[in-house]
Amino acid sequence: MRLTNHPILGPAAPGREVVFFLDGVAATGLEGEPLAAALKAAGVAVHRYTKKHRRPRGLFCAVGRCTDCVMVVNGRPNVRVCVTPLEEGMRVATQYGAGEGVK
Amino acid sequence: MTRYDLIVIGAGPAGLSAAAEAAGAGLRVAVFDENAKPGGQLFKQIHKFFGAKEHKAKIRGVKIGAELLAEAEKRGAEVFLNSPVAGLYKEREILVRRGEGVGHYKGDAIIVATGAQENMPAFAGWTLPGVMGAGAAQTLMHLHRVKPGKRVLMLGSGNVGLVVGFQLRQAGCELAAVLDAAPRIGGYGVHAAKLARTGVPFYLSHSIVRAWGTDKVTGVVAGEVDGGWNFIPGREKQFEVDTVCIAAGLAPATQLLKMAGCAMRAAGADWLPVCSAVGETSLPGVYAAGDVSGIEEASSAMIEGRLAGGAAARKLGFIGPDEYEERRQVLLAALASLREGMFAPQKRGQISAQTDEGIDLSQTLLRKGYLEEGEVGKYPGVKPAAGIHPVIECTQNIPCNPCRDACPQGCIKVTGGIAALPEYDDRAGCAGCGLCVAVCPGQAIFLLNEDAGDGLAEVTAPYEFLPLPQKGELGAALARSGEKLCPAEVVRVKLAPAFDRTALVTFRVPRDFAMRARFWQKEAAA
Ligand SMILES: Cc1cc2nc3c(=O)[nH]c(=O)nc-3n(C[C@H](O)[C@H](O)[C@H](O)COP(=O)(O)OP(=O)(O)OC[C@H]3O[C@@H](n4cnc5c(N)ncnc54)[C@H](O)[C@@H]3O)c2cc1C
Ligand code: SF4
Ligand code: SF4
Ligand code: FES
Numbered sequence: 001m002r003l004t005n006h007p008i009l010g011p012a013a014p015g016r017e018v019v020f021f022l023d024g025v026a027a028t029g030l031e032g033e034p035l036a037a038a039l040k041a042a043g044v045a046v047h048r049y050t051k052k053h054r055r056p057r058g059l060f061c062a063v064g065r066c067t068d069c070v071m072v073v074n075g076r077p078n079v080r081v082c083v084t085p086l087e088e089g090m091r092v093a094t095q096y097g098a099g100e101g102v103k
Numbered sequence: 104m105t106r107y108d109l110i111v112i113g114a115g116p117a118g119l120s121a122a123a124e125a126a127g128a129g130l131r132v133a134v135f136d137e138n139a140k141p142g143g144q145l146f147k148q149i150h151k152f153f154g155a156k157e158h159k160a161k162i163r164g165v166k167i168g169a170e171l172l173a174e175a176e177k178r179g180a181e182v183f184l185n186s187p188v189a190g191l192y193k194e195r196e197i198l199v200r201r202g203e204g205v206g207h208y209k210g211d212a213i214i215v216a217t218g219a220q221e222n223m224p225a226f227a228g229w230t231l232p233g234v235m236g237a238g239a240a241q242t243l244m245h246l247h248r249v250k251p252g253k254r255v256l257m258l259g260s261g262n263v264g265l266v267v268g269f270q271l272r273q274a275g276c277e278l279a280a281v282l283d284a285a286p287r288i289g290g291y292g293v294h295a296a297k298l299a300r301t302g303v304p305f306y307l308s309h310s311i312v313r314a315w316g317t318d319k320v321t322g323v324v325a326g327e328v329d330g331g332w333n334f335i336p337g338r339e340k341q342f343e344v345d346t347v348c349i350a351a352g353l354a355p356a357t358q359l360l361k362m363a364g365c366a367m368r369a370a371g372a373d374w375l376p377v378c379s380a381v382g383e384t385s386l387p388g389v390y391a392a393g394d395v396s397g398i399e400e401a402s403s404a405m406i407e408g409r410l411a412g413g414a415a416a417r418k419l420g421f422i423g424p425d426e427y428e429e430r431r432q433v434l435l436a437a438l439a440s441l442r443e444g445m446f447a448p449q450k451r452g453q454i455s456a457q458t459d460e461g462i463d464l465s466q467t468l469l470r471k472g473y474l475e476e477g478e479v480g481k482y483p484g485v486k487p488a489a490g491i492h493p494v495i496e497c498t499q500n501i502p503c504n505p506c507r508d509a510c511p512q513g514c515i516k517v518t519g520g521i522a523a524l525p526e527y528d529d530r531a532g533c534a535g536c537g538l539c540v541a542v543c544p545g546q547a548i549f550l551l552n553e554d555a556g557d558g559l560a561e562v563t564a565p566y567e568f569l570p571l572p573q574k575g576e577l578g579a580a581l582a583r584s585g586e587k588l589c590p591a592e593v594v595r596v597k598l599a600p601a602f603d604r605t606a607l608v609t610f611r612v613p614r615d616f617a618m619r620a621r622f623w624q625k626e627a628a629a
Contacts (some may be wrong), residue, residue, distance in 0.1 A: 003248040007273050007569045008149045008163070008604050012248045037247035045232035045319035056318050058232025061221075062239035063138065068230075083139070 001041045018088035035081035035092060036062065036069055047071050047081065051097035071095050107133045109415050110197060110210030111180075112188045112359060115143020116401040117393025117408035118216035119171040119182075124412030125212075126178035128421045133208065134180055135199055137187035140246070142168030143218050143393075145401055147241040149273075150266055151544035151603070153291075153503040155521050157437050158402035161505040161542040163603065165245075167401065191215070191359040195388055212388045212415035215360055215376075216408060219353035219394040224258075227313035229349075233320030237267040237350035244274045252346025256323050257281045258311055259350030262290035267350060268298050273567055278303045279342045282325055284310040284332050287454075287469040291446065292499045293545025299472035300622040302585030307470050312339060314347055323347060355395045363389060370397065371452070380435065381414035382407055388418060399441075399448055402502075406438045444500035444522030459500050460524055473583035474498065476619055483526035484515075490552065491535035491561075494618075495525050497547040506548060509538040540565050541602035550609075553617045560617035561594060566608040571596055572623060580612045580620035588616050591623055 005011050015030030022044065029038025036059050039047070046056040047069050060068040064083035073079040074091050077099020081092070109125045111118045114136035126132045140146050148164025159167050176182060189205070190198035195213045199206045221236045228234070233252060237259070240251040255276050257268045260283035268278050281298065286308050288295045299305065312324040312334060327338035354373055361367060366377040366385035375397050382390040390411035393404035410431065417427040442448060445455050445464075457463055462482060467475045474496060479485050484495025493514060495506065504517040506525050514531040517523050533550075540548045540563060550563035562580070572578060572593045580591035595609040612620045 001250045003244060003250060003274055005569055006244075006248070007567045009245065009248070033247055037243065037249045040243060040247075040249045040251075047232070055230060056232055057230060058235075058319065059243075060235050060239060062235070062242040065220075 001043065018086065020086060020088070020090040020092060022092050023094055029086045031088060032085045035071075035073070035084045035086050035090070038086050039081065039092075046094060048095035049097070054096075072099050104196070104207045104209050106209045107131050108210070108419055108421075109133075109212045109214065109412070110135070110195070110208055111214045111216060112191070112197065113143060113216035113218055113393070113395070114138070114141040114172075114182055114184070115216060115218050115393060115404065116145055116167065116171060117218070117395075117404035118143070118214065119168075119175045120405040120408030121214045121216060121390075121392055121412035121415075122180035122182070123171065123175040123178055124409040125416050126175060126180040128413070128416035130416055130419065130421055132180040133210075134175065134182045135186040135188050135197070136182070136184055139185055141172050141182055141184060145171075147238070147245050148266075148401070149245055149270065151542070151605075152402060153400075153501060153544050154402040154441060155502070155504050156508060158405070158441060160503060161509075161544060164401060171405070188359060191363040193364065193386070211419055212390070214382075214390045214392055214408070214411045214415065215395055216391075216393045216404075217356040217359060217395045219398055220356050221349070222352045222354055223349060224351045226311045228315055228320070231314055231316050231320045232318065233316065233345055234314055234347045234349065237263050237348045240346075240348050241267055241270060244270060250274055250276055251348070252276060252344070254279055254344045255346040255348055256342050256344045257348045257350060259283060259352070260285070260288040260290060260295065260305065260307070261350060261352060262294055263353070264348075264350030265290040265294035265298060267348060268303065269294070271348070272298070272301055272303070275569070276346075279344050280304045280306055281472075282306045282309045282311065284308065284328050286330075288472060291501055291545060292465070292468040293497055293501070293547040295468065295472035296474065296496065296583065297546045300581055300583050300585055301624070302581065303472075304585075305470070305472045306340070309340070310334070311347070320345060320347055353394065353398050355398060357395055360384065360391060360395070365389065365391070373398075380410075381431065382411040383414060388415070390415060397448060403438060403441050406434050406441070410434050410438070440521050441502045443520050444502050446499075446501060458498070458524055459522065462498075462524075465498055468498065471584065476583070479618065483524050484548075486527050486529050488529045488533075489554070490533070491550055492529065492533045493527055493539055494549045494551050495527055495539075495547060496549070497525050497543075497545060500524065501545075503544065505542045505544070506539045509542040511536065511538070515539060537563060537597060537607045538601060540607055541599075541605045546605075549621060551617055553614060555611060558614050559611045560614045561609050561611055562617060562620050563595075563607050563609040564621060564623060566606040566623065567604065570625075571598070571606055572608055572625065576625075578610070578626050579624045580610060580616060581622040581624050582619050583621050585622070587624075588620055589613060591620065593623065
């Protein structure tokens with residue numbers, strides 16, 4: 001899903017690949033890119049399930065406005081991953097509801 | 104509380120232009136933007152812009168944004184990023200959220216240039232992962248270099264839907280279709296034609312009934328709608344897609360203006376601030392510029408920004424009345440020239456049947472996104488000629504003329520206002536340099552040599568996809584409709600610096616196909 005080359009933008013700047021953990025499973029992304037981009041590149045669509053009806057939500061606005069993309073990051077719920085830069089070793093978890101019961 | 108002569112809210116084309124203009128006049132200027140990158144919409148726009156030279160036509164949006172930022176900063180404006188403005192109060196005070204804290208600032212003048220927000224129509228399943236705004240798709244592709252999906256359905260045929268649709272194709276995504284509930288394509292015909300010739304179907308008078316999928320979108324049911332936008336039973340279609348992009352229009356982001364108590368007026372479905380010709384609202388010293396004062400284009404937003412920036416400089420006594428008036432007249436004239444043509448803001452909602460020149464508008468272009476073969480010859484850019492010559496398939500009055508300025512031989516005329524249809528002057532003698540083909544933001548110009556020997560013709564078309572074809576490569580020639588016509592061999596691929604990444608691909612087809620073949624398609628490996 002990554003655009004390593006593009007007819008107008010040219011080749012992508014090489015990034016540093018780092019490991020992070022999604023629901024406990026190791027995945028890779030590029031350091032400093034929004035977490036949402038790393039998830040998209042890894043084919044992850046669901047970021048959270050809503051509180052009442054347990055409906056899935058994913059990336060929607062990609063610019064930090066809609067709060068659809070929030071996840072539990074390093075134990076903190078309700079983090080907008082579309083505007084959160086990826087750091088090595090980050091722990092990201094699918095959020096259920098408002099993130100109750102998060103350790 | 105920190106004080107500035109001028110505070111600009113929003114670092115898009117309007118805000119940066121306002122800051123550059125005012126800082127140039129000596130004002131102490133601060134610009135606040137909520138994003139991590141400045142430029143507003145411009146930093147996502149990788150296509151060449153319409154307009155004339157003074158509107159930065161034929162330059163790609165990203166580059167315009169970078170130039171504006173450099174100009175504003177060079178003149179001394181301070182640009183603060185990651186700084187959403189949460190409040191605008193009487194007495195021209197603002198509240199800015201920065202990190203975990205807040206900051207208070209006061210400006211002797213304030214320019215609100217907050218742009219617009221995307222409209223989001225609700226349909227069953229619209230909250231499923233995989234449904235996203237067209238702006239989100241652009242952000243993913245152009246800022247983060249990730250594909251939004253593999254196969255996409257675009258809802259909305261305005262310029263945003265058409266441009267983003269093309270950009271999805273450029274990123275290597277499949278575009279299943281472009282849908283619009285309106286009976287006519289809303290954006291420029293040239294943008295639609297660019298997509299149609301690559302084989303993308305248009306479904307007008309269609310909307311989404313529902314998107315389905317359990318954990319993400321796997322398909323969409325679309326249906327035909329009547330004039331009242333109600334679904335007609337039994338007229339459903341299914342599309343298997345993993346992504347749905349919504350480009351259902353933009354609404355001015357007027358929250359701060361409303362909060363400050365600026366007088367507003369209804370304009371269609373939107374509320375717009377009541378403004379003077381230079382953008383001053385009902386609150387003295389508070390201005391609105393760009394999309395927030397009415398959705399238009401980056402080209403007009405830049406001029407509106409400069410008008411407001413200049414007005415603030417005048418109001419605070421940084422420039423004299425004569426200097427101000429002279430500059431104001433130049434800017435107002437440039438703005439007026441952009442508001443010519445059938446898509447002008449004052450013509451919104453009207454339906455024209457003919458061009459300003461009195462030629463019937465193509466109905467097929469409005470419904471299916473391409474010109475019918477039999478009607479192309481009606482337009483002044485298309486004339487038969489011996490030897491190599493341009494075929495200019497630009498058939499609507501849009502404010503644009505870089506094709507004229509590009510031609511070193513003077514073969515292309517745009518006379519009587521920039522929205523006039525370009526005309527090919529067959530007496531001038533085309534040298535076949537291809538510059539017109541490369542600069543045209545609508546990718547509407549082709550070069551034709553109908554007698555390339557052996558009963559073959561050579562067609563040269565703009566090409567902005569990867570991989571580039573190779574000389575000698577055999578592919579297929581597609582018609583304006585995207586229909587496959589015949590095998591076609593590539594005889595030349597040109598990519599000069601002056602073309603700014605638009606390649607010119609010349610391919611050979613039987614002579615009978617010369618006026619039909621408009622796209623070269625790589626043959627899928629067997
Ligand atoms: C797909 C697409 C294609 C386009 N193609 C063209 C084209 O070919 N030619 C053309 O001329 N125009 C084109 N446009 C239109 C053009 O991009 C817009 O008209 C133009 O960007 C409007 O400029 P602006 O400065 O008013 O707003 P914007 O560019 O939207 O900038 C507004 C800025 O304000 C910021 N902001 C908003 N609220 C706040 C707040 N409360 N606090 C801090 N910051 C805030 C936003 O984050 C943003 O950075 C296109 C638009 C799209 C979406
Ligand atoms: S190919 Fe060159 S010479 Fe011919 S019309 Fe275009 S710009 Fe002019
Ligand atoms: S043909 Fe000329 S006027 Fe028409 S879109 Fe192209 S450059 Fe603009
Ligand atoms: S996708 Fe909207 S806030 Fe992240």
